[in-house]
Amino acid sequence: MKTYDCIVIGGGVVGTAVLDRLAFHDLATLLLEKDDDVSVGASRANSGIVHAGYDCKPGTLKAKFNVRGNHLMWSLVDDLDVPHLKCGSLVVADKDNKAGIDELYDKGVKNGVEVEVWDKQKTMSFEPNLSDNIEWSLYAKEAGIVSPYQLAIALADRAVLNGAEIHLEEGVTALERKDGLWVVTTEKSQYLAKTVVNCAGAYGADVNDLAGAEHYETSFRKGEYYVLDNTERQNVETVIFPLPTKAGKGILVAPTADGNVIYGPTSHLCDLDDTSVTLDGLQDIRSNVAKTYKNPVVRKCIRTYAGVRTIIGDDFVIGESKVVDDFYMAIGICSPGLSSAPAIAEHLENLIAGDVALKDNVVTRLPRAKRLSELDGDELNTLIKEDEAWGRIVCRCEKVSEAEIVKAIHSPLPAVTVDAVKRRVRAGMGRCQGGFCATRVMEIISRETGKDITEIRKGKKGSNIALYSVKEVPND
């Protein structure tokens, strides 16, 4: 049985960020993820907003890690070449709700966030498509957007390049202490670890129970979204929030780092892993968007999705267990968990590896990924000379070449499902949603991995796309 210095459980943005920081140190590290890729839980389905941190209750872990996380984020995404835009954010209010804006302003100042209160004219000149009744706004220039799944994937890639291991489709099923070490049992194997970090998202409380650590009650809140065609991007400048309520930050209109626009999220109690979209939820979005945004265009929708927030009490649970030894946790990481992830990772790094030497020659910057859609004719011709796959478009909507897909399949953390390829290079994320390219992507994965087409999956185990060869359809 191999002994690791540290095993991280869960490959969301928090787990990958922690692994990435630990991998800079002279430590043997392993991340165990139960699903087919990193970033398949909440980290895949959220608003992708790097919040400035003005609306967290002062003094909470949320406030502390959000503000610090925002600060760390912008250089991190630059180092990792993750799509992002520091586009600022606006919370908007009509004439009866100026007090709400002032209250947020005060919180922002207390949290150490740069915020400004803008009148109608300034607000409208910045974001012309707001509803006519909007009179005031709170502007936060430090806010922005990132591609949340590409962030987690890039963190995972960098960690692997720096020597960390990631095992996919190995969910942790048992945790036991033996001779001062953790015995970590998964569906496939067993490992020994000096320390364990629980970053299991929605299953965080369960993993704590497996370890005999602090017991927590968890609740879940679903957030549903519309994604609009990229032709709508030109009409949205920044992230537009209504005034927050007890249920959350409200239904927003925001650009995405990949060039689309989202409307959402809703906020309703739900069951574990219930990422279904409901008719009521969609209705809720349609009626609320119109309150802040002048011309919602739901007909430009290219897809819908939902993510689930994991809630433990009123705050994040971050730190070392007081009940069992060598057990750390970052659980109950609901919003603003994406924004906070770099700071949470920094904090856990200090706790776990504060006194461990750094490795020599670590990778800090991931090479700039070449994207066909961003290259000019001369650059393309140079690339095609080396590899003609650059001249073969697979995804016509997002203009993704075969070369990019092959590279994703062989990246440090390999992508072996159609959705994993999609999250890395955007093939299938455009307006035809893979109708055209999914079969091509399947063939390329099949060719590169030696798997039969019927074994190629959309994502998780059991999500095979083509079930039977035409000659061998079972009759039962």
Next chain:
Amino acid sequence: MIKKYDVVVIGGGPAGMAAALSALKKGAKVLVVERDVRLGGILNQCIHNGFGLHYFGEELTGPEYADRFVKLVESEDIDVMLESMVLRLTPDKKVEILSPEGYITVEAGAVVLAMGCRERTAGAIAVPGTRPAGVYTAGMAQKLCNMKGYLVGKKVVILGSGDIGLIMARRMTLEGAKVELVLELMPYSSGLKRNIVQCLNDFDIPIKYAHTITRLEGSPRLTGLYYAPVDENRNPILEKEEYVSCDTLLLSVGLIPENDLLSGMDVEMSPITSGAVVDENRMTSIPGVFSCGNVLHVHDLVDNVSREAEIAGGAAADYALGNVTAGDTVSVRATDGVRYALPQRITKGGEGKVDVFFRTVDVYTKKRIVVEVDGNEIYSRKTMILAPGEMEKITLARQDLVGDVIVRLK
């Protein structure tokens, strides 16, 4: 050195091939750019028959129909670039093409757009519920089945009654799958009558009109779905929800002309067809840029595609070779039950006849198709039944078109 052609045809489906052949006949030097590894377009995956009754007077399969044109194109002096995708088109008709050979720019005297269409997806119509594996556009399932040899599933529900969905209902049944149900939001089918009969009725596959899906179930693979009838505003009546277990959902909920190439250009578009606004030569608002086939408006019969493309290709050659004189145009407007009429503009004067194609808004029985110019009826025809799924044609005498034209039902 930049290559020059009189006519560059974008897309090598039936539209592109017919346009190229007709441009060649007028003496133009022609290039066809096709992003697939072969010519033929969507016909390559339509292995059923029913193609060519009007054009060739016999019933062919899709690949057979395509093959007749492919042979002609290959035997004539037409340049063809395969595995080559046009990435950009400029208003001065420079065509930028990417292929495994490199990225090149070609200068065109005239351009014919023949890029076909794409399918509307589950995302676009925001189907509620889970987002599992097992949901496909009918065209994707067709491609996997007919071109790659894989069946996507065994217990199938189809949403929408577009032709591809109907054809796939029969195809999957023949391959051993069970098609449980076809659901159609509208009170009538959007597909051809003959496909309802030959693909559903003949196989006892039920179709429920004015029904839609309310929720998908299952993760990671589809396990079933709920559906319900809709009220007159097309909202589902949830009290009447029913469940059907299935592992596959095919969507046949509409086709959208593939006009992304025009996004950077100031081309006048029709919000109804999602294609360009054209004159009787199928020329768009940009002189020298023509459009035909499914990229102009969605066709149900390939025969009409070929005919339309011949008009566009011939006119493109005339334009490139300087054989045209621009004239004033009259507009063609659709109203009273007519959804759109095409061409939307016709050049004034001229002799002979001009065909106008249209689709209706709804299903109508015993209506009269009427064409008016300046308030005078210049055309009238009695019909038994008109349906949105079937494109109609009327032939007008050009000498009658002295003012703006209105097409309506009475």
